[in-house]
Amino acid sequence: xxxxxxxxxxxxxxxxxxxxxxxxxxxxxxxxxxxxxxxxxxxxxxxxxxxxxxxxxxxxxxxxxxxxxxxxxxxxxxxxxxxxxxxxxxxxxxxxxxxxxxxxxxxxxxxxxxxxxxxxxxxxxxxxxxxxxxxxxxxxxxxxxxxxxxxxxxxxxxxxxxxxxxxxxxxxxxxxxxxxxxxxxxxxxxxxxxxxxxxxxxxxxxxxxxxxxxxxxxxxxxxxxxxxxx
Numbered sequence: 001x002x003x004x005x006x007x008x009x010x011x012x013x014x015x016x017x018x019x020x021x022x023x024x025x026x027x028x029x030x031x032x033x034x035x036x037x038x039x040x041x042x043x044x045x046x047x048x049x050x051x052x053x054x055x056x057x058x059x060x061x062x063x064x065x066x067x068x069x070x071x072x073x074x075x076x077x078x079x080x081x082x083x084x085x086x087x088x089x090x091x092x093x094x095x096x097x098x099x100x101x102x103x104x105x106x107x108x109x110x111x112x113x114x115x116x117x118x119x120x121x122x123x124x125x126x127x128x129x130x131x132x133x134x135x136x137x138x139x140x141x142x143x144x145x146x147x148x149x150x151x152x153x154x155x156x157x158x159x160x161x162x163x164x165x166x167x168x169x170x171x172x173x174x175x176x177x178x179x180x181x182x183x184x185x186x187x188x189x190x191x192x193x194x195x196x197x198x199x200x201x202x203x204x205x206x207x208x209x210x211x212x213x214x215x216x217x218x219x220x221x222x223x224x225x226x227x228x229x230x
Contacts (some may be wrong), residue, residue, distance in 0.1 A: 015098035018188060019105040022094055025149070028071050043093030045069065045147055050121045052142045067117055087179055092153030096160035112208065116155025120201035128193050136190045146194065151201040154180065158205025162212060176202050 012019040032041050047054070048065030055062060072085040101109035131137040157176050161169045180198035182193040191199075 013097070015101045016110055017110060018093065018098040018101050021097075022066065022089075025070055025089070025093070026074075028068055029074055032069055045145065046143075049145050049147045051144045051146050052125060055121075055125055063118055063121065066121075066147040067114070067149050067152060069147055069149075069178055071145075071150065072166075084179075084183070087157075088150050088153045092157045093149065096156045096163065097153070098136075100156060100159065101164050110151050112159060112205075113152040116153035116201050116204050119204055120151040120155065120197050123200050124197040127196050131190060131193070136187060137193065141193060144193070146197075150194075151197050154198050154201035155205040155208075158202045159209050161206065173206065176205075197217075 001005070001055055032044060036044065047058075048062055048069065049225070050062050050066050070085065070089060072088060073079060073081045074085055074089070097109060097113055100112055104112075128137060128141055132141070134140065157179075161176075163171050164172055177199070180195060180202055181191070184195040186192075
């Protein structure tokens with residue numbers, strides 16, 4: 001029991017950036033959902049949604065503002081949506097973002113998280129644009145509510161395969177992809193844009209994990225003294 005308690009006690013010191021970010025999310029959640037009026041909350045969240053209209057009008061504000069709020073529930077603990085919150089916030093942010101911060105430092109961990117969020121959002125916008133031209137999505141998707149931490153968290157979840165033993169990595173990859181597809185809504189052969197974004201974010205995380213694993217393997221080989229041939 002002393003091990004877990006010690007880990008919790010040392011968490012702010014070992015992962016200060018992640019700890020501060022989690023505190024910000026936990027403060028922002030009750031403020032936006034319970035502190036503001038319904039009209040103000042809707043207006044604020046609509047402004048930071050990374051939909052096509054906002055990305056054309058105020059892309060930077062939408063991108064940065066989006067990751068300040070949690071879109072899933074933290075209060076309805078009996079719902080399936082709360083399970084999603086545990087995966088996104090608990091595993092993704094509190095778990096693997098903190099792990100990345102401890103392993104590579106604050107700047108690189110933040111770059112992975114924000115990079116996954118931004119790149120997945122932009123690529124999803126491309127998919128939506130193509131989808132609108134081909135009739136895959138309704139026109140209302142241009143103004144859809146799409147904010148939150150999930151794309152960045154999904155990237156970190158996928159990157160977290162490096163934190164696992166080799167025998168568990170394939171299972172974890174299946175879980176990450178399955179989690180992304182679990183709540184998908186399909187319009188013919190095309191999943192909803194949020195699912196597309198989560199899949200893109202996962203691919204980004206897996207790709208980065210593969211690159212880092214290759215580099216580590218190469219460095220280990222280079223550091224091994226070559227055997228002399230007699």
